[in-house]
Amino acid sequence: QGGEAVGWKVQESVTEKVEKFTESISFDKVLYKQDIMGSKAHATMLAHQGLITDGDRDIILREDVHMNIEAALTDLIGDPSKKLHTARSRNDQVATDFRLWCRDAIDTILVKIKHLQTALLHLALNNQALILPGYTHLQRAQPVLLPHVLLTYVEQLERDAGRYVYCRERLNFCPLGACALAGTGLPIDRFMTATALGFTQPMRNSIDAVSDRDFVLEFLYANSNTAIHLSRLGEEWVLWASEEFGFMTPSDSVSTGSSIMPQKKNPDPMELVRGKSARVIGDLVTVLTLCKGLPLAYNRDFQEDKEPMFDSTKTIMGMVDVAAEFAHNVTFNQDRIKKILFVLGSQGMPFRSSHDVVGKLVGVCVSRGCELQNLSLEEMKKLSPVFEEDVFGFLGVGNSVNKFSSYGSTGSNCVAEQLGYWVNKLKIT
Ligand code: ARG
Numbered sequence: 001q002g003g004e005a006v007g008w009k010v011q012e013s014v015t016e017k018v019e020k021f022t023e024s025i026s027f028d029k030v031l032y033k034q035d036i037m038g039s040k041a042h043a044t045m046l047a048h049q050g051l052i053t054d055g056d057r058d059i060i061l062r063e064d065v066h067m068n069i070e071a072a073l074t075d076l077i078g079d080p081s082k083k084l085h086t087a088r089s090r091n092d093q094v095a096t097d098f099r100l101w102c103r104d105a106i107d108t109i110l111v112k113i114k115h116l117q118t119a120l121l122h123l124a125l126n127n128q129a130l131i132l133p134g135y136t137h138l139q140r141a142q143p144v145l146l147p148h149v150l151l152t153y154v155e156q157l158e159r160d161a162g163r164y165v166y167c168r169e170r171l172n173f174c175p176l177g178a179c180a181l182a183g184t185g186l187p188i189d190r191f192m193t194a195t196a197l198g199f200t201q202p203m204r205n206s207i208d209a210v211s212d213r214d215f216v217l218e219f220l221y222a223n224s225n226t227a228i229h230l231s232r233l234g235e236e237w238v239l240w241a242s243e244e245f246g247f248m249t250p251s252d253s254v255s256t257g258s259s260i261m262p263q264k265k266n267p268d269p270m271e272l273v274r275g276k277s278a279r280v281i282g283d284l285v286t287v288l289t290l291c292k293g294l295p296l297a298y299n300r301d302f303q304e305d306k307e308p309m310f311d312s313t314k315t316i317m318g319m320v321d322v323a324a325e326f327a328h329n330v331t332f333n334q335d336r337i338k339k340i341l342f343v344l345g346s347q348g349m350p351f352r353s354s355h356d357v358v359g360k361l362v363g364v365c366v367s368r369g370c371e372l373q374n375l376s377l378e379e380m381k382k383l384s385p386v387f388e389e390d391v392f393g394f395l396g397v398g399n400s401v402n403k404f405s406s407y408g409s410t411g412s413n414c415v416a417e418q419l420g421y422w423v424n425k426l427k428i429t
Contacts (some may be wrong), residue, residue: 025081030310034100034287038093038176043084049187049367057078066091077344087184091210091298095175101198102219102266112320113161113226116428118152119327122420123149127332128419129412131193131397132247133340142263144339151418156229163222165384171215174199181297211297213287216305220284223316225276234274237427241267241353251329269322275289276315283308283315340380341398342399357384371396 014022047057059080061178063073073081084287122148136146174194177183183206188220190202203209240247241255258264286308294301360383373395380387404411408418422428 003091006064006310022065022300022303025307027306028094031097033100034097034104035093036098037100037197038193039084041193042088042176044196044250046083046086048192049189051078051186051188052083056083060084064099076227084214087179087186087188089178089180089210089263091180092175092178094207094302095178095210095212098213098309099119099171099173099175099199100191101166102171102309104214106164109226109313109317109320110161110164112317113157113164116320116324116327117157117422117429118155118426119324119418120157121426121428123327123330125423125428126414129333130332130337131341131401132337140340141402142410145401145415147419148162148410150177151415151422152231153229154422156269157226160222160226160229163225163356165220167215167222169200171218171220172198172200173203174201175203175209175212178206179283181207181210186284192331207297210301211294211302211306213291215303216256216309217284217291220280220287220309220312223280223312224277224284226316227280230323231274231277231324234270234277237270237330238267240272241265241270241330246333249331250326251331254326254329262384269326273319273323276319279315280312280319283312284415288294347362357386 013019043052043057046052047054059077060073063077070085071079073084113206127146130146131143132146132149133140134142134149174190174197176193176197177188177190178300194200203212237248239245241250249267252265254267254269255265256268258266287305290301291306304356361372361375361380364375364379368374373392377387377389377391382389400415402411405414410412
């Protein structure tokens with residue numbers, strides 16, 4: 001970062017305070033692989049176009065340094081390194097590096113999401129017949145199959161994955177060769193570097209190439225949406241693991257105890273999955289705010305997009321991984337769930353009778369401490385003549401669940417269909 005030639009005079013170095021405040025190497029180093037990739041493609045193209053000699057290119061390419069800061073390269077190979085910056089600016093360079101980095105990160109996240117979906121699917125397959133209360137307003141509403149509930153999250157994650165795929169497609173255009181903002185008069189071949197780096201094609205507009213950060217925002221949004229889904233899963237499982245619900249017990253390997261309350265098993269990982277979603281949302285808001293007032297084209301402000309992106313991505317990867325780990329290490333408490341369903345069985349009769357009649361029947365059940373199915377047909381007929389022998393086929397949670405038969409519903413045939421779809425899609429054997 002020594003003096004830089006500006007017009008006719010040699011600029012003095014900045015003060016130490018300014019240097020410290022504006023530096024980015026402390027976090028840009030994350031981009032080193034992508035930076036080297038970009039430089040190699042660029043050097044190859046420059047030689048192809050006769051802008052540097054083949055000899056210089058070979059020396060540059062051979063030096064696969066792990067810090068492609070030009071200074072380091074200069075120390076290593078001297079003069080040819082300077083020619084690498086022919087027809088290139090840090091503005092198009094950093095935009096290229098960052099797109100390459102995002103592309104790799106998305107590919108990793110997609111694999112992780114699939115692992116989590118698979119973990120949830122296994123949990124569903126291992127508890128296929130388990131009936132749970134389903135809730136609205138956090139009030140017990142209707143009995144549903146556990147796999148039905150778990151596949152809800154699998155569906156959400158599939159849409160999350162789709163968002164990453166679209167984001168990847170849209171960001172996969174190459175800024176390299178846009179230089180500072182206006183392009184260059186040198187006969188470079190932007191299509192050659194774009195292809196070498198696996199981009200669809202060069203970005204059409206050089207000003208757009210160095211000033212666009214919506215790929216960062218889209219990625220951060222994809223992370224945020226995933227984070228919200230995981231946070232809701234976290235919340236649900238924290239509730240389920242509570243003594244009040246008692247639906248699930250996490251194994252010791254994914255929970256913490258308390259030194260003074262030995263009966264406790266705290267689901268910390270899922271609490272933190274919920275908690276860390278805050279950072280991911282914060283990172284999105286940071287970059288939204290960063291971009292809101294920026295004129296074209298490059299502004300140094302853009303340097304502030306890296307740390308939120310790195311933080312958001314590291315966080316979401318951890319969240320997805322830990323949710324999968326947790327899913328592999330929980331068991332469901334059938335007895336406890338049955339007790340709760342007993343109550344639901346006396347409340348949730350999905351029957352064509354009027355609300356009013358059912359309400360009265362439930363009143364009888366509550367006073368007697370029994371389920372609807374324990375009432376006799378005569379008792380029911382007293383309240384309404386619509387009741388016939390077939391009413392018993394509707395009562396009890398098992399019957400009740402299986403009365404649901406519409407597409408996507410909780411009836412066991414419908415859920416089996418959904419399970420089949422995901423087993424096939426996620427290639428579970
Ligand atoms: N660290 C800078 C960034 O991330 C690199 C680009 C610097 N360009 C410049 N004209 N000062 O944006």
